[in-house]
Amino acid sequence: MSQKQTKGWCPSTLIPMISGDGLLVRIKPAFGRLTSFQAQKLALLSKRHGNGFMDITNRANLQIRGLNQAQYPLILRDLQDSGIAAPNKMHDAINLMLSPLTTRLSLGWRCAEVLYNIASEFPPLPPKFGFAIDCGSERYLQHASTDIRIEKDNTDQLLIRFDGCRQGHITSANKFQSDILRALRWFVSLQKKNHCYSRMRQLVENNDVPDAFTTTMPSKNTRSLYPGFKEDWKVIAVPFGQITADQLLEIADQTLEILFSINRCLIIDKTAKLGRQFITSKDDPRYNVTACAGMPACTSASIVTKQIASNICENQAILSGKSYHISGCKKGCAKPTNSDICIIGESGSLNMLENGCAWDKPSHISLSETALMDELFKLQKIRKNAL
Numbered sequence: 001m002s003q004k005q006t007k008g009w010c011p012s013t014l015i016p017m018i019s020g021d022g023l024l025v026r027i028k029p030a031f032g033r034l035t036s037f038q039a040q041k042l043a044l045l046s047k048r049h050g051n052g053f054m055d056i057t058n059r060a061n062l063q064i065r066g067l068n069q070a071q072y073p074l075i076l077r078d079l080q081d082s083g084i085a086a087p088n089k090m091h092d093a094i095n096l097m098l099s100p101l102t103t104r105l106s107l108g109w110r111c112a113e114v115l116y117n118i119a120s121e122f123p124p125l126p127p128k129f130g131f132a133i134d135c136g137s138e139r140y141l142q143h144a145s146t147d148i149r150i151e152k153d154n155t156d157q158l159l160i161r162f163d164g165c166r167q168g169h170i171t172s173a174n175k176f177q178s179d180i181l182r183a184l185r186w187f188v189s190l191q192k193k194n195h196c197y198s199r200m201r202q203l204v205e206n207n208d209v210p211d212a213f214t215t216t217m218p219s220k221n222t223r224s225l226y227p228g229f230k231e232d233w234k235v236i237a238v239p240f241g242q243i244t245a246d247q248l249l250e251i252a253d254q255t256l257e258i259l260f261s262i263n264r265c266l267i268i269d270k271t272a273k274l275g276r277q278f279i280t281s282k283d284d285p286r287y288n289v290t291a292c293a294g295m296p297a298c299t300s301a302s303i304v305t306k307q308i309a310s311n312i313c314e315n316q317a318i319l320s321g322k323s324y325h326i327s328g329c330k331k332g333c334a335k336p337t338n339s340d341i342c343i344i345g346e347s348g349s350l351n352m353l354e355n356g357c358a359w360d361k362p363s364h365i366s367l368s369e370t371a372l373m374d375e376l377f378k379l380q381k382i383r384k385n386a387l
């Protein structure tokens with residue numbers, strides 16, 4: 001199985017998805033942020049109509065889980081009334097990530113405004129197609145899953161770069177709207193009747209990109225975002241990307257806004273005081289462990305991924321600085337990139353491999369959880385002996 005076989009559509013607010021634990025609604029917060037009032041609203045909706053669990057996704061979205069299907073029209077109205085749901089289908093479809101801490105009226109903010117404003121002029125795009133606006137003085141979104149990157153070059157000029165291309169092309173605030181539409185039309189023009197590209201990277205790997213689109217390298221000034229303090233903000237995460245309604249209420253009580261960002265991080269007021277159920281430091285071992293929804297939330301899963309992830313952390317069976325991915329099946333939704341250790345459920349037992357993805361060939365198969373822990377401890381021993 002390859003990653004190419006993953007589902008070709010994404011849920012949204014207007015297009016909810018039936019999941020193993022009920023209806024799933026994906027919220028794409030406008031400009032990547034929610035006010036504390038909106039966050040409280042979501043938490044209460046999740047408590048009242050869902051199972052109290054929400055996922056923070058890799059693409060800075062929030063998924064409310066376990067919703068009662070019959071209540072969906074009511075839930076949607078509530079989301080729209082509180083400005084959480086997108087006002088129309090085109091806004092609902094747009095996938096947009098902003099660099100962390102993008103300020104209002106900044107260039108990045110204005111580019112996002114343009115994209116929201118011209119969404120109705122976009123040609124038909126695949127559901128996962130997205131934009132990463134990363135034109136601050138430092139680039140943060142270089143590893144984010146996206147299709148069109150909006151960045152700056154080393155001389156501070158605005159750049160549009162296709163994912164998969166090393167170089168982009170210079171634009172300006174004035175030309176941004178027409179240049180984006182030109183880029184999207186080019187993408188759509190290469191879609192073939194018998195072969196549609198769902199992502200820009202696939203398209204550029206298989207087609208020549210006109211020279212005019214690849215003239216300029218993006219700025220080399222890159223950064224990453226981890227839990228801890230960042231300027232006047234606190235960056236936090238929740239174990240395995242799952243937040244409860246009570247946790248969301250706790251955060252909303254202590255911050256004016258919640259910014260959703262890369263690496264499943266949330267950015268909140270610096271003064272917020274949070275308990276151990278939150279990850280507040282990048283040294284927290286739980287931060288390096290990713291787990292997909294797993295059982296019972298996902299019908300494709302045969303293992304309880306988050307429980308296994310939690311057991312691995314509690315047993316201290318992890319190697320510091322290494323990344324772990326617990327996937328309910330070979331699809332690997334939660335992490336489409338390599339992990340140092342990948343654990344995959346198959347018919348209720350566990351497969352394992354090093355340095356790969358969930359769909360790669362495992363080196364260990366059909367392990368029980370006890371056998372898995374033994375293998376993880378063996379790896380720890382080998383590592384210690386090698387030091």
Ligand code: SF4
Binds near residue numbers: 293302329332333
């Ligand atoms: S990887 Fe996880 S969430 Fe994705 S389909 Fe498989 S079990 Fe479900």
